[in-house]
Amino acid sequence: MAQPVFHYDTHSVFNQPAPLANYNAFEADTILQYWINQFGGKHGTERLTKFGHHIGHELQEAGFLANRHAPQFETHNRFGHRVDEVIYHPAYHQLMSHAISQGHCSLPWTSEQVGEHVVRGAMAYLHTHADPGSGCPLTMTFAAVPAISVQPDVAKRWLPKILSGIYDGSNRPWYEKEGVTIGMAMTEKQGGSDVRANTTRAVPVKHAGPGQLYSLTGHKWFCSAPMCDGFLVLAQCDDRLSCFLVPRWREDGTKNPIHIQRLKDKLGNKSNASSEIEFREAHGWLLGEEGKGINTIIQMVALTRYDCMLGSSALMAQAAKEAIWHTAGRAAFGKPLHEQPLMINVLADLALEAEAALAISLRISRALDNLNDPQEAALVRSATAIGKYWICKQAVQHTYEAMECIGGVGYVEDNVTSRLYREAPVNAIWEGSGNVQCLDLLRVLKREPDTLSALLAELGKARGHYTDYDQALETAIADMADTDNLEVHARRLMEQLALCWQAATLIVYGEPWIADAFVSARLSQQKFHHYGTLPSHIDAKAIVMRAMPGSHFSKPDPSHKQETK
Structure with missing residues (x-):
């Protein structure tokens, strides 16, 4: 690699490598190419080559800019109206637009070609090289599709926009856009990962039941990417935890009362605006039956x-x-x-x-x-x-x-x-x-005994090649049989299974x-x-x-x- 020498009055700068920049992040990654080919994604090579070029060139710089210029929160506009708007640097929108247009959020849901999850997985992997933070709304938009599909009438209106391949970062109602993004708001202060402890309440606006509008009141300690067009939210319907799609704008064109309290000042993930929010009778559609929110x-x-x-x-x-x-x-x-x-x-x-x-x-x-x-x-x-x-x-x-x-x-x-x-x-x-x-x-x-059988079958494919592997697998199986102490030793078991699975995948x-x-x-x-x-x-x-x-x-x-x- 080129090592330019710069001369100053006091010294010369040398023995400093050139940065890893201006390269094709896919073509330069022999290992990624190997694994997508192994798992059925070779047909995506042309798409990934194009994707990787932009990642290693202008989007690399966009990643630095999006992290250097963190999102800014505006509660009100200059006329005193509550707007709850997060302002991003243009580089953030550049990153989002590129990923969505290339199928980061939609490819496996819109193509019948076998192997598209592998190709899309490679996209997500490469996008992280440019900027991990913007990957948060991208993955939530991608992952929301199966959950929204539970409710056909809601899915009919939302999925075409989610899967359109169009990014629209403007602050306007979702139904005026060709493309939308989806966020998620589950965590509350008192519960954390224990979402069954959530206290946000939901009551029907008119009628109860799947696909109907409900009014939500409560808080969420973490709402990631608050400028998304809709959010999957958990709330209690008469103490039955249920799942809702809550839009940022109401059907009548008014702002849905989702009040951003603040943006989190996080250790990392700087380009992504994680927020604390309150619902003040915010409207949202029930997805599935009441009480089936976790499912x-x-x-x-x-x-x-x-x-x-x-x-x-x-x-x-x-x-x-x-x-x-x-x-x-x-x-x-x-x-x-x-x-x-x-x-x-x-x-x-x-x-x-x-x-x-x-x-x-x-x-x-x-x-x-x-x-x-x-x-x-x-x-x-x-x-x-x-x-x-x-x-x-x-x-x-x-x-x-x-x-x-x-x-x-x-x-x-x-x-x-x-x-x-x-x-x-x-x-x-x-x-x-x-x-x-x-x-x-x-x-x-x-x-689910079938899941254990499937896991052991996967690990069993690698038997007979290495003594150390066979012994490690037997140890893990023996530890799973010790049901009296399984929870106490769960982390040890996880490590054993992880190492066995990595080894088995590399062996097979x-x-x-x-x-x-x-x-x-x-x-x-x-x-x-x-x-x-x-x-x-x-x-x-x-x-x-x-x-x-x-x-x-x-x-x-x-x-x-x-x-x-």
Whole structure:
């Protein structure tokens, strides 16, 4: 890579790598290309190539601008009218428009081509490279489709606009727009993840029942992307938790009384306007039957959790790429930094973790493309909780380690790694924290025996290749049988299942030498808690070259593969 030298009166600036910029983010990602091809998304190559070009060029700069110029909240206009409007920098609208026009929110719902969830998953992954924050309203708009479809009369009016591929960020009634976005407001102060503790009340405006208008009164501690055109909301109908679609504007053209109290000043996710709101007799349509709110909205939550997997996988991949790119253009202690054995070990470990995360995320994409298969549908119900728990937690330490590889330059706001690190905790907390994922998995496995069978069948495909894998799987199965202590040890079980699932996916679908490296590094008896501890027999340099943006390399022939018993 080019390393320009700048001369000043006091010193010359050299040994500073050029930024990873002005490139095609899809064409430069050998690993992403491999996995979309493995899981049936090869037909989307042309679309993704076009998408990746914009991500690596003008949208990269748009991401910096959207995070530097945070959303601004205006309660009233200059004439004193309450407007509850959030003003975004034009770069935010640029990011949203590009993603929606390319099918980020609509592709799997509008195309009958098998593999569109995989292609759309790759889009979500690439969009995160430009800006994770705007991914929040994008994923909610995408994920709202199954929940809104529960109510056909409401769906008939809203879905054509949701799926239009048109972005309209103007502040006007939804029915005047060709394209709309959807947000979500579930969390309340007293309940958090325990939505059954919600106190927001809903009463019929005229008539009760599915598809009818209700009046909602209450608060929501978190409403993400408050300038969306409609929101999925949980509220109590005579102590029966129910789901509603609440528009930002009423049918008569007046503003629906959804009052924004403030925007959250968050650790990260700066481009996204998360808010605290109050409903003051706001109108919304009941989706499904009263008391069936959890059943309705869980269809949305399942997909947003899946997108958390994709988003955190993307953070890790981008962090690894930035670290590899930077060290490839910098010398330290007498030779190029990326040729130092210890640095190579760290970089390879980061790349290996990022690839395993992407592999299981796109494995869920493929399952979503085949929901007519009961086995695949059951796998989505169990494995999404495992992936959401594990990948989102791993992203925090992973992005920090990548930032450390870059050093002080990586810690300043002008470098993308500081944003990745601040962004990393979000997906682990939102859409159900770690403990919630654990409890959800235990409930599913207990109440739906078919889901356990599907999960074990998926993991069983990898048996017989590695002794360490077979032993790890047997340990996990034995721990699941200890029902007396299952909840106490739920996190340990989640980690065991996550590692087994990542290993199984790499063994069955991945490059053999990558699977070999992962099993050796993650499932051997001697495991370490920090990156940079790969066994010496692993070809760490080849793993780094595989992850180098735009690299072309020859696959190694692993000679230290474990023998099966």
